[in-house]
Amino acid sequence: MSFATEKAAPLMDEGRDPGTAAFLLRTISVVAVLAILSLAAWWAGRSGLVSLLTIYAAKTNQVAAADAALRLSPNDPDAHFVRGAILESKSVAAAVEEYKQAVCKRPEDYVLWLDLARAQEFNGDVAGAIAAASQGVRLAPFYAKPHWLLGNIFVRAGRNDEGFRELRLAGASDDALLAAIIDLEWELSGGDADFVRRAVDPKSPESYKALANYFKKRNKVTDAIEMLRAAGPAAEQERRQYLQELISAQTIKEAALLWSIDHPASMVDQLIDPGFEHESNLDEPGFGWRRENKAGSLSLSLDQKDPNEGRFSLRVDFNGDSETGTPIISQFILVTPGAHYRFHFVARTESIVSGALPYVAVADVANHVILGRISPFPQMRTDWQEYLIDFKSGEKSSAVQVLLRREACGQSSCPIFGHLWLDNFSIEKL
Amino acid sequence: MRSSIVTTRPNLISVTIVLLLLIFLVIELQTGTFFASREVSSSPEIRQQSIMAVLTVAGNQSISVNSAKAIDGATILSGATIVTPNQVNARVGLGLLATLDIAPNTTVKPEFDQNRAIKVTLMQGCVILRTDKGIAGEVVTSGGSVRKTNSNEGGPLEVCFPQGAWPGLRIEQDKGVGLFYFARLAALGVIGGRLRTNMAVGLDDRGSNPGPSSP
Numbered sequence: 001m002s003f004a005t006e007k008a009a010p011l012m013d014e015g016r017d018p019g020t021a022a023f024l025l026r027t028i029s030v031v032a033v034l035a036i037l038s039l040a041a042w043w044a045g046r047s048g049l050v051s052l053l054t055i056y057a058a059k060t061n062q063v064a065a066a067d068a069a070l071r072l073s074p075n076d077p078d079a080h081f082v083r084g085a086i087l088e089s090k091s092v093a094a095a096v097e098e099y100k101q102a103v104c105k106r107p108e109d110y111v112l113w114l115d116l117a118r119a120q121e122f123n124g125d126v127a128g129a130i131a132a133a134s135q136g137v138r139l140a141p142f143y144a145k146p147h148w149l150l151g152n153i154f155v156r157a158g159r160n161d162e163g164f165r166e167l168r169l170a171g172a173s174d175d176a177l178l179a180a181i182i183d184l185e186w187e188l189s190g191g192d193a194d195f196v197r198r199a200v201d202p203k204s205p206e207s208y209k210a211l212a213n214y215f216k217k218r219n220k221v222t223d224a225i226e227m228l229r230a231a232g233p234a235a236e237q238e239r240r241q242y243l244q245e246l247i248s249a250q251t252i253k254e255a256a257l258l259w260s261i262d263h264p265a266s267m268v269d270q271l272i273d274p275g276f277e278h279e280s281n282l283d284e285p286g287f288g289w290r291r292e293n294k295a296g297s298l299s300l301s302l303d304q305k306d307p308n309e310g311r312f313s314l315r316v317d318f319n320g321d322s323e324t325g326t327p328i329i330s331q332f333i334l335v336t337p338g339a340h341y342r343f344h345f346v347a348r349t350e351s352i353v354s355g356a357l358p359y360v361a362v363a364d365v366a367n368h369v370i371l372g373r374i375s376p377f378p379q380m381r382t383d384w385q386e387y388l389i390d391f392k393s394g395e396k397s398s399a400v401q402v403l404l405r406r407e408a409c410g411q412s413s414c415p416i417f418g419h420l421w422l423d424n425f426s427i428e429k430l
Numbered sequence: 431m432r433s434s435i436v437t438t439r440p441n442l443i444s445v446t447i448v449l450l451l452l453i454f455l456v457i458e459l460q461t462g463t464f465f466a467s468r469e470v471s472s473s474p475e476i477r478q479q480s481i482m483a484v485l486t487v488a489g490n491q492s493i494s495v496n497s498a499k500a501i502d503g504a505t506i507l508s509g510a511t512i513v514t515p516n517q518v519n520a521r522v523g524l525g526l527l528a529t530l531d532i533a534p535n536t537t538v539k540p541e542f543d544q545n546r547a548i549k550v551t552l553m554q555g556c557v558i559l560r561t562d563k564g565i566a567g568e569v570v571t572s573g574g575s576v577r578k579t580n581s582n583e584g585g586p587l588e589v590c591f592p593q594g595a596w597p598g599l600r601i602e603q604d605k606g607v608g609l610f611y612f613a614r615l616a617a618l619g620v621i622g623g624r625l626r627t628n629m630a631v632g633l634d635d636r637g638s639n640p641g642p643s644s645p
Binding site: 114121122145148152183184217 | 482484486492495496497498499500501502503504505507510523525526
């Protein structure tokens with residue numbers, strides 16, 4: 001027992017030191033952790049409080065809140081920014097100083113640079129504004145807004161070449177800005193389409209289309225067509241739509257120019273597919289044969305049986321009611337104003353029954369006046385017969401329309417039945 | 431006698447040449463031929479606009495100027511037709527001369543000239559025109575009514591057509607506060623973006639250089 005006691009004592013003494021050391025170590029560790037946690041809590045709390053004060057300042061327009069935020073965190077760029085925003089209502093110069101502080105604290109933020117540029121320009125420091133916006137451009141070279149702001153500042157400073165260069169970059173980055181850029185250049189140039197085209201310097205289909213849309217709006221038809229031509233296949237839909245608009249507006253000469261982008265050029269005094277030898281889309285606007293009357297009772301087809309010339313003739317089947325005023329089929333022809341023409345074609349009929357018989361006429365596109373026509377087609381069966389229409393084009397008209405239509409009908413319903421074949425159209429200038 | 435003639439004649443010729451050169455230079459400098467010729471060849475004719483206004487639109491919102499989308503920082507020329515969509519305010523600033531606050535759903539055409547005169551034609555909606563002292567400002571509505579600012583005092587002139595109240599979030603009428611409204615909205619956008627970013631990824635990457643794929 002005593003042995004054990006004697007032996008145990010040193011053992012206990014030896015064990016006390018390590019225990020104390022461990023205790024001390026644990027205590028120090030705990031204190032250190034607590035200190036770190038306290039510091040972290042303080043840091044997080046302070047950051048949160050600074051953010052809270054900053055947002056509060058921004059929402060309530062209280063500069064005191066922004067000041068409090070800056071007392072807690074003098075290097076907080078957001079607090080400087082908000083303080084600048086609040087001061088801007090009273091002193092733009094003071095606001096500029098705060099914005100400068102903000103960009104100093106966070107110099108890699110292009111948004112802060114842009115706001116500094118905006119305030120500096122408002123404060124009359126154009127050079128400073130350009131420098132700040134240029135820094136924004138350097139930080140975010142692929143964003144549209146820095147180029148946009150710098151370009152506009154350049155333009156307002158009278159440095160148009162530099163301004164348009166930056167605006168081009170903005171438009172290349174964001175197509176949605178192109179229209180505004182084009183409009184600005186249009187207004188500054190006093191409506192000079194050539195200048196606008198050079199200033200925009202289009203490179204993509206989108207920029208060509210934006211220019212075309214703008215020129216359309218400004219009634220610069222030829223310029224719009226050139227832009228739609230340059231846009232290539234990407235603008236096929238736009239060309240088709242514009243073609244329809246030009247034809248509706250009876251600007252046929254310009255429509256022909258647009259048509260020639262996607263089709264063989266429509267020549268003066270010439271018909272397209274005069275013998276109905278090729279399949280075509282009759283609903284497509286333009287200078288080929290067009291079906292305007294959409295009545296289901298009318299059927300149009302290329303008939304291989306017994307054509308007058310070539311492989312096909314056009315067969316028209318009448319199977320009921322259809323509107324008499326709307327042409328069944330028609331084609332625009334470019335002509336020389338004030339010239340005498342002879343129009344020739346052949347037709348045959350079979351069992352046509354109607355109170356409003358069909359006929360072929362030539363009309364002036366500008367005023368819809370009938371320049372010449374044939375008598376209504378006979379009702380009985382006939383073989384191919386030749387028809388001639390002599391007419392003089394209008395003095396100011398550059399296009400006529402050949403059309404197959406029906407006589408006017410005095411009744412609300414005027415059905416027609418039977419068959420008609422047309423072939424071998426031609427036009428001759430006398 | 432002869433020798434004096436011989437010596438004075440070259441002097442006279444020299445003086446005449448120098449005078450002619452001077453006259454030529456003065457004329458050329460006044461017409462600006464020397465300085466302008468290179469610019470004209472490289473840069474097309476541009477209509478000189480002495481006054482250009484700045485458009486302010488909060489955040490990433492946009493409005494319509496002459497039927498084209500316009501964002502913050504756009505240049506507004508005299509006679510431009512401005513249309514604000516629903517819930518979007520805008521401001522047209524003419525430096526320290528005047529500001530025009532435009533309410534949502536408003537169609538307006540501001541015109542300004544070098545005679546320090548500002549005419550605002552209001553087709554629809556609400557505007558507040560503030561002018562500096564000595565600036566003549568007037569708001570004409572499509573209904574024919576005309577209201578003018580007091581050029582001695584400046585001060586805000588609020589007009590709605592048809593008659594009504596300012597829609598949506600109102601811009602305060604106190605001078606200068608309206609401007610703050612836009613800056614404040616911008617500030618909230620900046621801070622909001624940063625806080626959202628911080629919460630999401632713990633880093634503020636707004637200032638990094640954006641790539642070409644994400645303009």
